[in-house]
Amino acid sequence: xxxxxxxxxxxxxxxxxxxxxxxxxxxxxxxxxxxxxxxxxxxxxxxxxxxxxxxxxxxxxxxxxxxxxxxxxxxxxxxxxxxxxxxxxxxxxxxxxxxxxxxxxxxxxxxxxxxxxxxxxxxxxxxxxxxxxxxxxxxxxxxxxxxxxxxxxxxxxxxxxxxxxxxxxxxxxxxxxxxxxxxxxxxxxxxxxxxxxxxxxxxxxxxxxxxxxxxxxxxxxxxxxxxxxxxxxxxxxxxxxxxxxxxxxxxxxxxxxxxxxxxxxxxxxxxxxxxxxxxxxxxxxxxxxxxxxxxxxxxxxxxxxxxxxxxxxxxxxxxxxxxxxxxxxxxxxxxxxxxxxxxxxxxxxxxxxxxxxxxxxxxxxxxxxxxxxxxxxxxxxxxxxxxxxxxxxxxxxxxxxxxxxxxxxxxx
Numbered sequence: 001x002x003x004x005x006x007x008x009x010x011x012x013x014x015x016x017x018x019x020x021x022x023x024x025x026x027x028x029x030x031x032x033x034x035x036x037x038x039x040x041x042x043x044x045x046x047x048x049x050x051x052x053x054x055x056x057x058x059x060x061x062x063x064x065x066x067x068x069x070x071x072x073x074x075x076x077x078x079x080x081x082x083x084x085x086x087x088x089x090x091x092x093x094x095x096x097x098x099x100x101x102x103x104x105x106x107x108x109x110x111x112x113x114x115x116x117x118x119x120x121x122x123x124x125x126x127x128x129x130x131x132x133x134x135x136x137x138x139x140x141x142x143x144x145x146x147x148x149x150x151x152x153x154x155x156x157x158x159x160x161x162x163x164x165x166x167x168x169x170x171x172x173x174x175x176x177x178x179x180x181x182x183x184x185x186x187x188x189x190x191x192x193x194x195x196x197x198x199x200x201x202x203x204x205x206x207x208x209x210x211x212x213x214x215x216x217x218x219x220x221x222x223x224x225x226x227x228x229x230x231x232x233x234x235x236x237x238x239x240x241x242x243x244x245x246x247x248x249x250x251x252x253x254x255x256x257x258x259x260x261x262x263x264x265x266x267x268x269x270x271x272x273x274x275x276x277x278x279x280x281x282x283x284x285x286x287x288x289x290x291x292x293x294x295x296x297x298x299x300x301x302x303x304x305x306x307x308x309x310x311x312x313x314x315x316x317x318x319x320x321x322x323x324x325x326x327x328x329x330x331x332x333x334x335x336x337x338x339x340x341x342x343x344x345x346x347x348x349x350x351x352x353x354x355x356x357x358x359x360x361x362x363x364x365x366x367x368x369x370x371x372x373x374x375x376x377x378x379x380x381x382x383x384x385x386x387x388x389x390x391x392x393x394x395x396x397x398x399x400x401x402x403x404x405x406x407x408x409x410x411x412x
Contacts, residue, residue, distance in 0.1 A: 003199045003343070004350045006192045008044050011363065015040045016327035017356040018364055025263055027366065033084045036364070039105065042078035043363060046108050049176055050185065056172045057165045064158060064165055075153035079116070082147050086110065087367055102370050106363060107184035113145040115175045120146040191362040194400075198256060198358045199350045202274070204405055205254030206340050209276035212253060214349065215286060215335035216322040218270045219293055220262050223315035232376050236269050236401065239297055246292050248280060256402035258357050265368045272324060272353060282335045290319035325352035361399045373399060 004010070019036050022028045028036075048069040049056075058065035066074075085104040103110045154160060175181065206212055219239075236257075244250045257271030275285050298317040325331040330345075331352055338345045 003203055003347050004196075004355075006195065008047065010351055010355045010359075011043060011047075012040065013325075013327045013352045014356050014360055014363055017325055017352070018360055020326040021260070022366075025261055027261060027265075030265075031084070031366075033082070035081065035083065038077045038081050039083055039085075039109075039364065041073055042109060042112070043106060045073050045076075045078065046106075046112060048073075049172070052176070055169050057169050059162055059165055059169075062162050064160060064162075066157065071157065074157050075155075079148045080150045080152060082113075082145050086113070086145070100371065100374055102367050102374075104365055104367060104370075107187045108181070111178060111180050111184055112175060115178060116147065116171060117145045119171045119174060120148070188362070191359055195355060195358045198354050198402060201254065201402055201405070202256070202350060202354055203346060205274045205403075206338065206346060208253050209278075209340065211277040211337065211339050213275050213277060213282040213285065213335050213337055214272065214324055215275075215282065216270060216272045216324050216353075217286065217289060217293075218260075218262070218268055218320045218322050220268045220318040220320060221266065221315075222318060224266055232267065232372075239293065240403075242297060242300070243289065243292055246296070247288060248278075249285075249288055249292065251276060251278060252403075254403045254405070256354070256357055256400075258361065258400045259369065259373065261366060261369050267369075267372050270322065270357075272357065277337070282337075286321060286335070290321075293317055293319045324349065325356060327352045327356070358400055365399065369399070 015036055019028075022036070028034065051069065052067060056067060056070070083104075087102050088099060152164060219236075236259075240255070244252075252273060252275050254274045255271050257269055259267065259269045262268040273285070273289070275282075294317050301317075302315070321334055323332040323334070324336055328348060330348060336345070336349070338349070
């Protein structure tokens with residue numbers, strides 16, 4: 001049984017966390033055209049279309065009757081805004097150039113822009129755009145998609161013209177009627193199913209101990225330009241395998257996390273740990289994990305012959321404590337102390353922390369992070385073809401990951 005019911009509220013929680021994290025890393029300053037508030041509105045608007053039967057707007061005797069869902073989205077800023085979500089990048093892997101198409105948000109957001117782009121190119125709107133052009137604020141950067149002019153929507157909903165309403169209805173009918181609309185809805189269903197599985201894993205881990213501590217750590221690699229890309233293939237996996245042999249860290253109940261971008265678009269990963277209350281203070285747990293990453297595991301990497309690091313090389317590993325989630329005041333503390341029967345707190349953690357870990361990549365995943373993971377995966381595939389000795393089972397690098405429970409633990 002799932003701890004939570006998936007709804008728009010959870011998507012809003014994800015975007016609260018996204019906004020704080022991307023601002024914290026300086027990413028939003030580098031991408032000033034990205035407005036997460038408007039992107040969130042677009043995602044929620046598309047979800048609301050699943051509830052609509054027939055035309056979106058009802059027009060009778062030249063009078064507009066919008067659906068009740070429409071008022072919270074007006075003036076539909078997403079119809080006049082291009083976030084720059086689509087790009088084609090070239091990756092150079094062993095002197096071979098690979099072209100990679102990347103989109104930063106959901107499959108249905110991509111379909112939305114594709115359909116809108118084609119729809120705007122028809123003769124009726126070309127004429128309409130020419131009429132409105134004098135008042136447009138032209139963007140200084142080239143855009144990937146055509147969008148509606150800013151003053152397509154008047155300040156008051158009821159002032160929209162019948163012509164514009166008809167145009168909106170026509171576009172939305174094309175979008176909702178597209179053969180990919182339902183298919184891409186299934187992509188979200190798969191992502192939500194994965195989220196529920198992670199919630200179930202979290203609940204199973206929590207049931208292993210009467211009381212558990214929960215905390216989050218971000219693992220940074222300063223000077224990572226000196227690391228070979230193939231080092232990242234098994235970095236997190238090797239770290240977790242090695243940590244199990246270090247003192248009481250073998251007693252960690254479970255974990256989940258994801259790869260992310262730190263300052264200057266450097267690759268990092270973040271993990272939420274669940275550890276049992278076995279008489280060890282939570283500070284000691286955090287200190288031991290941090291020390292292992294910053295010193296013991298770092299030295300293991302530094303001693304690899306392929307690097308030949310010297311003491312003057314500016315490379316360092318760092319562990320940084322983070323709140324379990326930014327989006328709720330009860331989860332902003334350094335750690336949580338939660339009993340296995342505290343269903344309200346477990347539900348809160350799933351709604352804010354687990355949802356962010358699992359679903360943030362579905363709703364918004366930056367180009368730079370996707371390219372990191374794609375290039376690492378390509379290197380992995382190249383190595384498998386060249387030398388089977390380098391082949392690693394399931395070497396593709398996934399953004400989201402978690403621990404696993406033994407059959408004995410699952411049945412406990």
